[in-house]
Amino acid sequence: MIIILKPNPAPKQLESLKEWIKKMGLDIHVSAGAHSTILGLVGDTSVVDIDLISAMEIVEKVQRIQEPYKAANRKFHPNDTIIQFGNVKIGGGHFAMIAGPCSVESRAQIMEVAEKVQQAGAGALRGGAFKPRTSPYAFQGLEADGIRLLLDAKKQTGLPIVTEIMDLSQLHLFDEVDVIQVGARNMQNFLLLKELGKTKKPILLKRGFSNTIQEFLMSAEYIMSGGNPNVILCERGIRTIETATRNTLDLSAIPVVKELSHLPIIVDPSHATGHAKYVKPMSLAAVVSGADGLMIEVHNDPPCALCDGQQSITPEAFAQLAKGVEIMRESMAKEQAI
């Protein structure tokens, strides 16, 4: 971290700044130029509150050189993290598909979808039990019953299940859930992240719809700093000026995250595009950009889905997509062998 001071800093303030820095266990390298003085901070600067320093009267600017996250940082953990649940592995060359309906609607629905996506090659089943929506008048999910139906589908098919927690008060319902999903709107619900950091369950953390990659990794850091290293990141599009798609899928985030972090990252093209017709091309592109997995909305009767039917594909379309994914996975292997 580099602190650029204003010209002629008050000596007393400068001394108290230096002392405060040293108390955090950091070394200081002072470089006094003709026009400005620069302090170089050496040590673990991830604990330094950059806002606090920026607010000081004698400080002109502060510039991080190291990233503000440590546990999630590839520099301190060069090898890819591999996360396992059920028979599924994600990361470090392992790829998986998580598929299922936006919402669990009935036993018949979830059983049918679970069996069909399993046959088509999905490694895990997704389904929403809690679905608070933008409108208080829209369908809000089956709640605890939804989780029970998911667990029944797990029993029948053996597929591990992935479902979203909306609030800490629901945590006791997730005991048998394999992967707890944190939705985009909760990406910066830091209390929730902290509590999930105390479990050992894999957490599927979705990127907030207007959050940067650095903020995304800071949220992963919250979970990891609590003691839970099992974080799967999920890119699901950001809000931009484009309206032809529901969000703008940021596939560049895949190689960026791969460079900055050792955590696996998967892609949700269903929420990102918001239209069933764009799910396949974006799934294939996600594979090729280096994603460790896909999360796809599949519904047995999309036009009648109680939530997000527009973006759901049929089990048949999913089976087609899965074949395409396989082809792309092979071509990736070929490409890397050049």
Next chain:
Amino acid sequence: MIIILKPNPAPKQLESLKEWIKKMGLDIHVSAGAHSTILGLVGDTSVVDIDLISAMEIVEKVQRIQEPYKAANRKFHPNDTIIQFGNVKIGGGHFAMIAGPCSVESRAQIMEVAEKVQQAGAGALRGGAFKPRTSPYAFQGLEADGIRLLLDAKKQTGLPIVTEIMDLSQLHLFDEVDVIQVGARNMQNFLLLKELGKTKKPILLKRGFSNTIQEFLMSAEYIMSGGNPNVILCERGIRTIETATRNTLDLSAIPVVKELSHLPIIVDPSHATGHAKYVKPMSLAAVVSGADGLMIEVHNDPPCALCDGQQSITPEAFAQLAKGVEIMRESMAKEQAI
């Protein structure tokens, strides 16, 4: 609501769509053109799930004519809502200033700030007790102790207090708090909004940093549809391509909200701009754009604030600002009398 059908809709699907609409208590006005058929829905369409209809195979497009919110809608409640807490009224021509530090840091700090902002004309005291920050390594607030210190400051000064809830599990701590603040990151935490809808306390709802005005009003609707009409909206800037300010303060939102809703709306120029030096001009501009109040960060020693010191002003600067606000309030009265 207008539903535009694709050419030659399947008669069976059309019938089932019509029946479903009628079951919601709506009338349908069919208009069959040469190229397309249009269904006009008459009645209370705020309960209709637009996504569900959009997903149907026979539907080309759906267009709302009425807004999707009802309780918050000025059409159904033409008079301004006035919200009272302590001796303060906000809305319907009443204006108030809420001031105080970002975080409660100590008894001495909150007492000093409370007394000084009261002398300068603030009607309520703000202060954060729970401060989960972007970094897990930064100061996180005094929590329950912070609320106790705020209540002590209330006892001493008589100022009602405004403080933020981060999670439902904290609700029992807010019994004596006058106004519960919902932060920008929680604007779409619908479970929290629902629970707050069961209380009768005034809720200060901040706009999410990447949410539209319509989404903002839908979140107010969540609280109101639960039975709590006491919602104060707060514009605090949105995330844009500009980086010179922390966020981009959207003052146009004031007249837009005033037109669409009867709820009062105040402005937080401290979080919006992120710099103490821009707080006064934006406060004055907020008054003139029609805001019902201001929320200002005031700290007795901004460079040493444990959080957001960069955007805090001193009690002296706040006293100056308050005089400017008074002048602008008078000029607004004069302008409206032309």
Next chain:
Amino acid sequence: MIIILKPNPAPKQLESLKEWIKKMGLDIHVSAGAHSTILGLVGDTSVVDIDLISAMEIVEKVQRIQEPYKAANRKFHPNDTIIQFGNVKIGGGHFAMIAGPCSVESRAQIMEVAEKVQQAGAGALRGGAFKPRTSPYAFQGLEADGIRLLLDAKKQTGLPIVTEIMDLSQLHLFDEVDVIQVGARNMQNFLLLKELGKTKKPILLKRGFSNTIQEFLMSAEYIMSGGNPNVILCERGIRTIETATRNTLDLSAIPVVKELSHLPIIVDPSHATGHAKYVKPMSLAAVVSGADGLMIEVHNDPPCALCDGQQSITPEAFAQLAKGVEIMRESMAKEQAI
């Protein structure tokens, strides 16, 4: 186009609106409901100025059903457009790579790059002659000399050349240029687009950095409505809240454009990501998302490039990338044959 009128429109104004619509050669289908009257416009509504109608006192809302572009619209031209220059074809299953330096810097540089990218499989050579930059103090390009050097490289290698026009006054210099590029900042320079519509040369039109896909296609329409059907679209990223990449590459735009328009679309991952290290993964992902070509910045000595060196790759890296592209092209063929 659907015009929704306010309740009880003034009869005289309604009549004059109807007459005005009929004068444009459109039919009107009136549907008078209990609460609102709707006018359905039948015919070629692409000529209707939606802003003009929206401004009328009796109008509540106007909603387009048809897109506002005609020549670029796939509905009126279902087959893919194929554009040829030199030996290169783009569109309708034909794929091409355009490669070369951001700026032409010297004869030696452009000759070396041209030969190397040709050997690696590029179908055309790109290079900037006019480079007005954000700062008036930065390198501004070799101008007319730059075009002469590109033409020399064309003579030597046979590669057709693609270079950017900045202003109408330069048009006479582009006589022997194969493809005229319109940069992102000029996407809505409508006078320039109109003049280019009078030529028959292929125009490579880059998406503006904050323009929607619909605006992108409207700009193509400007060129086409002047009589020049040879437009190649180029996605190059949009400005978003993410800063880890220079722009956010919007690969979903590929299938969206393919659905809405018959024009070919290529991808520029160099400007989109701004970093050499992300160029290959995004190139491969672009191929798989359905792009008709790639435009890649290649420089013989990237760290010494006078412009945008950070995002340029070496000829050797380009040769590697080209092999990867070939593999992805094969896998796409395989995938489509499932």
Next chain:
Amino acid sequence: MIIILKPNPAPKQLESLKEWIKKMGLDIHVSAGAHSTILGLVGDTSVVDIDLISAMEIVEKVQRIQEPYKAANRKFHPNDTIIQFGNVKIGGGHFAMIAGPCSVESRAQIMEVAEKVQQAGAGALRGGAFKPRTSPYAFQGLEADGIRLLLDAKKQTGLPIVTEIMDLSQLHLFDEVDVIQVGARNMQNFLLLKELGKTKKPILLKRGFSNTIQEFLMSAEYIMSGGNPNVILCERGIRTIETATRNTLDLSAIPVVKELSHLPIIVDPSHATGHAKYVKPMSLAAVVSGADGLMIEVHNDPPCALCDGQQSITPEAFAQLAKGVEIMRESMAKEQAI
């Protein structure tokens, strides 16, 4: 400017970097820490191409301390610039209103509007002669005839005129025009800016709809570096996620620009909000935020305006607005005297 080097930079590359910097007339202050070496550049760094340095292999990061603009920078020109045209002064405490229709449509129209806005207190007349629109099928302006009509209105009323140039080829038509406007879409048309830098006419430079304040000031720098110091900046809203207004008016930009630059800045609330009903509150707020003037669209018959009728106000509404502006100007004087 601070250059942070990667660990263990190649000595030869480091030497050549240092030599290159010195050739630009800058001094270097090297600070070799344990983990990284930092070069501090002392002198006029506005001429340094930051991209070029960033691309070098041995460089980790580059951070500007000084702004990249010089002529527009308040640091080097502390006093407010005052720009005069006709009897109007803008800047340094002088305030003016520029009013008129979006497009010149006919002699009768421009004469009527000119007289009425003059009576109401406008200091200058605006009107568009060239109006390339998003759609090639919409009204495109009266072109040279439009300028002639504006000059006739000037002759009759004495009001100086402000009108937009779209392309360099039109420059000869602007000889008698008082202020040449550069529209938002041309803010980074650097060739046009350079040519306007050779004239001495006041240039009204509008902010691009997705450009930062720094980019805005760099575009002013282009004009000024050519020898023309007469630049009036104009904030007109930026494109954001909000859709209730046409753009999001960024009033914080006023105090930010005032701090960074000595140039006057005015506000265009008509284009920013896109709705006549929001023009007055945003005009008053602009005055109070410190703007040096306003540019307002006024039309004698807004519903029949051939362009942007939705955002135009009547001459009567403008007269009302002008009285409100006067009241706010007085209250600003009072506020500054506290």
